[in-house]
Amino acid sequence: MPAQDTALHFREARELARAIRQRELSSRQVTVHFLDRIERAPALGAYSEVTAERALALADAADRLLAAGILLGPLHGVPVAVKDSVQWEGVTASLGSSALRGRVSGQTAAAL
Known part of the structure; x- marks a missing residue:
């Protein structure tokens, strides 16, 4: 990921959504960023289960829909817990x- 993406976790969801809509970032890039952060801090115990494969599949689907001109809502492509x-x-x-x-x-x- 580009260096500017290291601060993705500090961005608001609507800002991430805008970047995804404008194709500055892909949903997959954002999802990978957050999955990497989760993996690096297991001691926090913030997640009882991480569904990485499902998250990546949903991110890819969101990117494909956006490429086809289909937007599912204001937070399209933004990963959630x-x-x-x-x-x-x-x-x-x-x-x-x-x-x-x-x-x-x-x-x-x-x-x-």
Whole structure:
């Protein structure tokens, strides 16, 4: 990534979205940046599960849609973190409880 991208994690979501829309950055570039940051700080324990492959597939899909002139909304292509209290098919949803650790969602919440 170019040197200016090292500060991506300090940018507001709407600024990232604008950069993606204007093709200054791709959704994949932004997603890779954040995945790299997550990987470098595992001791923080900020994420109960990281779905890197899914995130990259969604980023690639967002980039393809944008290339075809399709914009899905104001934050198109911006990666997000989903709390473990929100059901997402195939991803653990423990609600922050060790008693529910490992519980995998069988459906996806409408919010996603």
